[in-house]
Amino acid sequence: MSESCCGTSGSGATVTRTGAAAVVLVGNPNVGKSTLFNAATGARQRVGNWPGTTVEVTEGPWKLGPDRTIRLLDLPGTHSLLPAAPDEAVTRDALLTDGGDRPDVVVAVIDAANLARSLYLLSQVLETGVPTVVAMTMTDVAAGRGAPVDAGRLAKALGVPVVPLVARGGTGLPALARAVDAALTTRHTPVAPHLGDDVETAIDALKPQLPEDYPTRFLALALMAGDTPPGVPAELTTAARTALAESTDEPMGSEDDGEILIAERRYAWAHDVRSAVVTDAQVHTTLSDRVDRIVTHRWIGVPVFLAVMWLVFELTTTVAKPLQDALGGFFTGPVADAAADFLSTLHAPRPLIGLVHDGFINGVGQVLSFVPLMLIMFVLLALLEDSGYMARAAFVADRLMRTIGLPGRAVLPLIVGFGCNVPAIAGTRVLSNPRHRLLTALLIPFTSCNARLVVYVLLAGVCFGSQAGTVVFAMYLASIVLVVGIGYLLRNIMFRDMADEPLVLDLPPYRRPSLRVLGTHTWQKMRGFLTTASGIIVATVTGIWLLASIPVGGGSFGEVAPDHSTLGAVSSAVAPAFAPAGFDDWHAGAALISGFVAKEAVVATISQSYSMDDPGDGAPSASLSDSLRDTFRDSSGGHTIPAVLAFMMFLLAYTPCMTTLAVLRNTIGLRMTLMSVALQLSVAWVLAVAVFQIGRIFW
Numbered sequence: 001m002s003e004s005c006c007g008t009s010g011s012g013a014t015v016t017r018t019g020a021a022a023v024v025l026v027g028n029p030n031v032g033k034s035t036l037f038n039a040a041t042g043a044r045q046r047v048g049n050w051p052g053t054t055v056e057v058t059e060g061p062w063k064l065g066p067d068r069t070i071r072l073l074d075l076p077g078t079h080s081l082l083p084a085a086p087d088e089a090v091t092r093d094a095l096l097t098d099g100g101d102r103p104d105v106v107v108a109v110i111d112a113a114n115l116a117r118s119l120y121l122l123s124q125v126l127e128t129g130v131p132t133v134v135a136m137t138m139t140d141v142a143a144g145r146g147a148p149v150d151a152g153r154l155a156k157a158l159g160v161p162v163v164p165l166v167a168r169g170g171t172g173l174p175a176l177a178r179a180v181d182a183a184l185t186t187r188h189t190p191v192a193p194h195l196g197d198d199v200e201t202a203i204d205a206l207k208p209q210l211p212e213d214y215p216t217r218f219l220a221l222a223l224m225a226g227d228t229p230p231g232v233p234a235e236l237t238t239a240a241r242t243a244l245a246e247s248t249d250e251p252m253g254s255e256d257d258g259e260i261l262i263a264e265r266r267y268a269w270a271h272d273v274r275s276a277v278v279t280d281a282q283v284h285t286t287l288s289d290r291v292d293r294i295v296t297h298r299w300i301g302v303p304v305f306l307a308v309m310w311l312v313f314e315l316t317t318t319v320a321k322p323l324q325d326a327l328g329g330f331f332t333g334p335v336a337d338a339a340a341d342f343l344s345t346l347h348a349p350r351p352l353i354g355l356v357h358d359g360f361i362n363g364v365g366q367v368l369s370f371v372p373l374m375l376i377m378f379v380l381l382a383l384l385e386d387s388g389y390m391a392r393a394a395f396v397a398d399r400l401m402r403t404i405g406l407p408g409r410a411v412l413p414l415i416v417g418f419g420c421n422v423p424a425i426a427g428t429r430v431l432s433n434p435r436h437r438l439l440t441a442l443l444i445p446f447t448s449c450n451a452r453l454v455v456y457v458l459l460a461g462v463c464f465g466s467q468a469g470t471v472v473f474a475m476y477l478a479s480i481v482l483v484v485g486i487g488y489l490l491r492n493i494m495f496r497d498m499a500d501e502p503l504v505l506d507l508p509p510y511r512r513p514s515l516r517v518l519g520t521h522t523w524q525k526m527r528g529f530l531t532t533a534s535g536i537i538v539a540t541v542t543g544i545w546l547l548a549s550i551p552v553g554g555g556s557f558g559e560v561a562p563d564h565s566t567l568g569a570v571s572s573a574v575a576p577a578f579a580p581a582g583f584d585d586w587h588a589g590a591a592l593i594s595g596f597v598a599k600e601a602v603v604a605t606i607s608q609s610y611s612m613d614d615p616g617d618g619a620p621s622a623s624l625s626d627s628l629r630d631t632f633r634d635s636s637g638g639h640t641i642p643a644v645l646a647f648m649m650f651l652l653a654y655t656p657c658m659t660t661l662a663v664l665r666n667t668i669g670l671r672m673t674l675m676s677v678a679l680q681l682s683v684a685w686v687l688a689v690a691v692f693q694i695g696r697i698f699w
Contacts, residue, residue: 022104023184024072026121028078029078031110031118041061063177095128096229106131106132107134113141123266126160127221129215131183134163136154159190199224199265202240205243207220211231226258248261305396318469339361354549378526386514387513404490405495410428417447421657437667439495445680446479458606461625463641479652544605547570549565552564571586582639582642584635585631587610592654596654599656606628639699643692652687653684
């Protein structure tokens with residue numbers, strides 16, 4: 001699976017469930033399910049929408065042995081098979097559907113350090129009747145807390161195979177493969193937990209009324225708990241509650257009583273199993289607990305989070321800048337000149353030489369020079385994620401999001417937005433409340449995605465020198481302030497009736513980052529960036545070169561000064577709108593126009609537009625850094641710093657990219673998308689003007 005700044009590989013595709021045997025991974029969030037999936041399938045993965053939904057499910061081949069390769073599907077993490085959101089419904093429906101679409105085996109991933117909670121979900125999985133193998137993770141964490149789990153005793157208590165493993169290092173994976181292979185052969189139906197004689201009596205009484213295309217035991221318990229799966233008559237819920245009330249001594253006065261009773265019985269079973277398999281239930285205070293007292297503290301957590309992010313951006317800009325300059329100089333110098341000389345020896349037309357030299361090589365080369373930057377950034381972010389800190393960051397950010405009334409689950413899509421707006425907007429579909437989805441989707445475009453980072457670093461490095469890292473960090477801080485500020489205004493104008501919801505988030509233990517996991521995550525994101533950037537930038541660069549080669553008011557194709565070209569005419573027509581913001585210049589206008597397609601193209605357009613100035617005069621062109629400084633100095637009347645900051649603020653707030661708009665339209669509709677674009681452009685212009693007009697007083 002690869003995610004880029006403009007989409008997710010396979011986005012919009014539908015996961016196909018035919019052919020080889022299907023094995024699904026089911027578990028709570030943060031139990032190591034996705035890590036196990038990555039270890040089993042490697043890089044041979046694809047992501048698509050589950051049939052009939054917009055929820056994405058990852059699939060890949062898993063080689064169990066020399067003669068058997070199965071399809072492994074990583075279902076969304078859930079705390080229960082009684083769904084509260086569309087992603088949880090996908091997991092339930094995958095296990096309940098009868099016929100050829102039902103999985104052949106379930107691998108239930110449980111957390112040894114939080115065994116009772118994992119067993120609650122496992123009790124529901126066992127009730128579906130699908131052959132089950134248990135993969136037990138976090139065994140080292142459980143042992144460190146003084147509560148090791150005996151896998152043999154747990155397997156005996158559950159009646160299904162239990163395989164301890166460390167998915168990050170691949171330990172236990174061969175044993176799990178053998179257990180899954182055996183389950184596919186034997187097709188053993190697991191024994192469901194006994195939830196009390198009264199509940200069992202109610203299940204038996206209800207079974208004759210249930211449809212045959214669902215696992216009857218699970219369906220009966222779901223109906224007693226008030227959940228009616230798709231295609232099941234609603235009147236069966238009433239019948240289930242009646243059967244439960246008649247068989248139990250406990251009153252069923254409200255609709256929630258059945259759900260509470262069934263949940264209590266499941267937890268009682270889970271705690272009984274845990275007591276039988278944990279050798280020492282004494283819980284010790286771990287280093288992770290002591291660190292969490294600081295990083296999740298009500299007042300200290302936010303400064304710690306900001307300090308961590310500042311360090312990330314400082315390291316990124318400091319380490320990457322020399323590499324970026326060297327790589328950029330290599331492409332725009334020797335490579336571009338060698339290509340031009342080679343084409344000249346072939347007597348290629350001058351427009352073709354201009355396209356290759358000024359377009360493809362200078363434009364694409366400038367973007368490729370940011371590969372070290374993106375690589376370092378992705379490694380650092382993967383390091384934070386794999387260590388367990390990003391979950392703490394979400395916890396800390398939740399307190400801030402409460403000020404705008406967003407539910408706790410909305411914090412995670414917003415955090416994803418700082419990597420890429422596209423999957424973040426798609427992620428809002430897991431929110432059950434349409435108004436929560438709408439507000440979150442309207443705010444995500446104001447989160448600063450990785451594609452903008454390339455432009456920030458270019459401008460900050462040119463104009464702020466050693467302070468570039470701090471300036472880039474300030475842009476991300478401004479993005480957070482912008483999300484909260486716009487969210488507060490929208491909450492009080494459009495969303496006054498929204499109620500707060502608590503954040504339910506599992507905090508994984510701190511772990512030593514795995515080189516394998518870091519490498520996999522970094523490569524996936526890097527591959528997505530390069531794949532997306534290459535296609536979009538080549539198309540954009542070609543379009544920009546074409547516009548710059550078409551004369552306006554006379555001249556020959558490819559033999560025209562930029563300010564007399566179609567590009568210059570269009571950009572010059574747009575540029576006056578930015579005069580109050582200090583960058584009334586056609587170069588800036590051209591960059592922002594291309595940025596509407598994709599932010600990755602902004603740097604390419606900047607480089608390309610300057611490389612095409614004064615064609616054919618034989619004079620060496622000024623460096624890109626000098627050209628940028630001169631442009632902002634001239635357009636701002638000498639107030640270079642405020643003009644650059646204003647440009648960066650406009651870039652932060654205005655429309656992210658065309659792909660984001662397409663996903664936004666599919667999520668919230670055309671009318672709200674147009675409103676969102678108008679809001680983004682208005683906020684961007686007002687912020688840019690304010691930054692410049694105030695900044696010019698001091699600089």
